[in-house]
Amino acid sequence: xxxxxxxxxxxxxxxxxxxxxxxxxxxxxxxxxxxxxxxxxxxxxxxxxxxxxxxxxxxxxxxxxxxxxxxxxxxxxxxxxxxxxxxxxxxxxxxxxxxxxx
Numbered sequence: 141x142x143x144x145x146x147x148x149x150x151x152x153x154x155x156x157x158x159x160x161x162x163x164x165x166x167x168x169x170x171x172x173x174x175x176x177x178x179x180x181x182x183x184x185x186x187x188x189x190x191x192x193x194x195x196x197x198x199x200x201x202x203x204x205x206x207x208x209x210x211x212x213x214x215x216x217x218x219x220x221x222x223x224x225x226x227x228x229x230x231x232x233x234x235x236x237x238x239x240x241x242x
Contacts, residue, residue: 153190 160183 156186
């Protein structure tokens with residue numbers, strides 16, 4: 141089940157869009173005038189700003205793995221493990237290359 145914290149921005153977004161829809165439909169329509177410039181800017185830029193905000197949030201959240209270790213630390217651990225594996229393989233290859241007595 142998803143965390144309630146995840147649904148909060150979605151619910152706020154739905155409420156904001158609903159409020160703007162009601163405001164445009166019922167309040168501003170009878171006057172017949174154009175939209176105020178501030179409302180026009182908010183309506184046109186809000187989806188873009190939300191998209192950028194979600195992208196920044198996701199990029200910050202994905203810096204760490206599920207264990208809480210950063211990707212750089214995981215990479216360094218992988219490099220160290222590869223070095224140990226290579227050293228063991230070289231030891232095995234060296235013992236196999238030695239000529240057997242007899």
